Amino acid sequence: MARIVAGVTTSHVPAIGAMIDQGRQQEPYWAPIFGGFEFSKRWMADLKPDVAIVIYNDHASAFDASIFPTFALGCADRYLPADEGWGRRPVPTVMGHADLACHIAQHMILDEFDLTVVNRMDVDHGLTVPLNLLFGDLKADQAWPCQVIPLPINVIQYPPPTGKRCYAMGQALRRAVESWPGNERVVVFGTGGMSHQLQGTRAGFINTPWDTRFLDNLTRDPLALTRITHAEYVREAGSEGIELVMWLAMRGALDERVREVYRFYHVPCSNTALGHIILEND
Amino acid sequence: MTEPQLSPYLTEFEDIPGTYVFNTFRSRQGFPLNQFCMSLMKADNRAAFKADNAAYLAGWGLTDAQRDAVLARDWTGMMREGGNIYFLSKLFSTDGHSFQHVAAIMTGATQAQYAQMMLDGGRAPQGCRSKSDPSL
Numbered sequence: 511m512a513r514i515v516a517g518v519t520t521s522h523v524p525a526i527g528a529m530i531d532q533g534r535q536q537e538p539y540w541a542p543i544f545g546g547f548e549f550s551k552r553w554m555a556d557l558k559p560d561v562a563i564v565i566y567n568d569h570a571s572a573f574d575a576s577i578f579p580t581f582a583l584g585c586a587d588r589y590l591p592a593d594e595g596w597g598r599r600p601v602p603t604v605m606g607h608a609d610l611a612c613h614i615a616q617h618m619i620l621d622e623f624d625l626t627v628v629n630r631m632d633v634d635h636g637l638t639v640p641l642n643l644l645f646g647d648l649k650a651d652q653a654w655p656c657q658v659i660p661l662p663i664n665v666i667q668y669p670p671p672t673g674k675r676c677y678a679m680g681q682a683l684r685r686a687v688e689s690w691p692g693n694e695r696v697v698v699f700g701t702g703g704m705s706h707q708l709q710g711t712r713a714g715f716i717n718t719p720w721d722t723r724f725l726d727n728l729t730r731d732p733l734a735l736t737r738i739t740h741a742e743y744v745r746e747a748g749s750e751g752i753e754l755v756m757w758l759a760m761r762g763a764l765d766e767r768v769r770e771v772y773r774f775y776h777v778p779c780s781n782t783a784l785g786h787i788i789l790e791n792d
Numbered sequence: 793m794t795e796p797q798l799s800p801y802l803t804e805f806e807d808i809p810g811t812y813v814f815n816t817f818r819s820r821q822g823f824p825l826n827q828f829c830m831s832l833m834k835a836d837n838r839a840a841f842k843a844d845n846a847a848y849l850a851g852w853g854l855t856d857a858q859r860d861a862v863l864a865r866d867w868t869g870m871m872r873e874g875g876n877i878y879f880l881s882k883l884f885s886t887d888g889h890s891f892q893h894v895a896a897i898m899t900g901a902t903q904a905q906y907a908q909m910m911l912d913g914g915r916a917p918q919g920c921r922s923k924s925d926p927s928l
Contacts, residue, residue: 570878571833575819575826595833595885666878668815669801705914709877710868711810713895714906716914741804745921749811750877778910781891 512610512687512694516557516771517764518550519700519728519757520643520786522566523779524635527599530647543784546774547643553772553788554644559697561607563659563683564637565759566701567666569594571634578667579626581679583618584633584660585611592632600650601638607657610690614659617686623679633660640701643786656697665702665753674736676755680762687763700760702753704775704785705746715748716783721775724754725787729770732761750782765791809923810899812871822874825862828852829879832886841886867894 526543529535535544571592573579589604615627637660642648645655661683664670671679680698687696704724707715724747727735735758743752761768771788798806805813812818819826828849831837841848849859861869862883870880884894896906909915919925 570826570830570876570882574830575823575876575879578819593833595882666814666876667819668805668813707811707915708891708895709871709898710812711899712808712915712920713810713899714909714915715917715920716910717917718913720917739804740801741808744805744811744813745808746917749813777913781895781910783914 512561512690512692512696514684514687514698514763515559515695515790517698517700517760517768517789518640518644518787519703519760520640521703521779521782521784522636522639522701523782523784524569524594524639525780527635527639527642530642531600535647543776543779546776546784546786549772550644550774550786550788551646554697557697558695559656560694561610561657561659561696562641562699563661563687563696564640564699564701565661565663565756566636566640566699567664567753567756568662569634569636569666572631572662578664579628579662580664580671581623582626582628582662583611583615584628584631584662585615586629586631589631589633589658589660591638592634594634599635599638601642602648602650602652602654604633604637604641604654604658604660607659607694610687610692610694611659613690614683614686617689618682621682621685623682628662631660636662636701640699644699661759663756663759665755669740670752670755672736672740673738673755673758676759677732677736677762680759680764683759684763698760698763700757702756703747703751704754704783705748705751706782707748708750708781710749712748714781716777717746717748718775718777718783720746721783721785725773725775725785728757728761728787729768729789732758735761761789764789767792807922807924809920809925814876818874819876820874822858822876822879824853824855825858825870825873825875826879828854828862829875829882832882838886867898871898
């Protein structure tokens with residue numbers, strides 16, 4: 511059977527992608543941010559996963575205002591980096607694992623988790639920035655070191671799914687992966703967060719104590735995190751901090767007991783509190 | 793569109809100051825505005841919009857309030873009329889502006905002041921959790 515071998519969470523701030531594309535990683539503002547992922551890149555190089563399932567959100571790139579799929583799964587062979595207004599990012603084409611993705615979609619829907627199947631879409635910074643942070647600054651003529659299955663969750667139109675539902679989705683995702691007859695070793699990414707707000711007179715909102723408790727409880731008490739209401743996310747983590755429900759989707763795909771391998775937290779990254787954690791089953 | 797009766801779910805957000813929650817009703821209200829913004833993902837459309845803002849907007853079915861807010865680059869007004877920040881980002885990117893530029897405008901700060909606030913750790917939660925907060 512295929513196995514989920516680890517979970518990773520990280521913010522997916524678009525400016526990180528822009529700095530990589532412009533070669534500005536060593537500037538004083540950005541060097542500590544990229545430095546926070548040096549261990550993680552070595553860890554990932556040692557892990558050598560076959561597949562990364564990346565839970566992220568589309569930011570009005572693949573999906574326009576016509577449709578806001580709550581949970582979707584990419585079942586395509588390949589995904590181009592989206593043109594978000596400045597041309598496509600010069601990063602490798604994302605190669606899918608269509609057979610495994612189709613199996614996951616079928617298994618999860620029959621398991622009463624009703625995903626939207628996507629056979630063609632572009633992937634925006636929400637997916638490509640985390641790949642850069644964990645796999646390195648690869649260029650368009652290179653290749654990502656593993657296959658990728660995109661799993662976009664709506665977090666821009668309220669209500670997004672609850673944290674509890676996202677956690678349950680992670681559990682269903684694990685059952686689907688483990689029912690696949692191949693031997694793939696899978697890493698699951700939960701992306702976005704941490705506290706940030708991009709709009710209104712409260713823009714710039716950051717809540718480090720709340721973020722720290724969230725990071726602590728990801729290992730200690732994830733079920734407590736699944737009880738956080740949408741209003742609490744907005745009040746305590748800002749209107750865009752709601753992206754943290756995607757971390758709980760990743761968490762649901764791991765064992766109840768996990769070990770924190772690495773943590774990084776940095777303020778500010780553009781408008782955002784950047785958080786990153788690596789978890790392995792204990 | 794009529795103002796929806798606030799459900800208990802939406803009522804909870806009403807107490808949070810300075811924040812627009814892009815719910816399903818606002819999504820419906822903002823649909824033409826957000827689709828107009830989305831059209832700016834294409835270079836030809838950006839060129840046509842830049843050549844004549846008002847003429848380009850005429851084809852998208854915006855309400856008068858939405859159109860006026862776009863023409864005035866009234867970002868808070870666009871949010872009030874159902875705009876979503878990720879869709880509006882296509883418009884301010886077309887204008888050559890960043891998230892931080894627009895966030896600063898919405899908060900009433902200069903971009904330099906806003907950037908300094910972020911460097912100093914961001915906007916602290918104290919005083920902006922609730923409209924009933926005594927410091928507001």
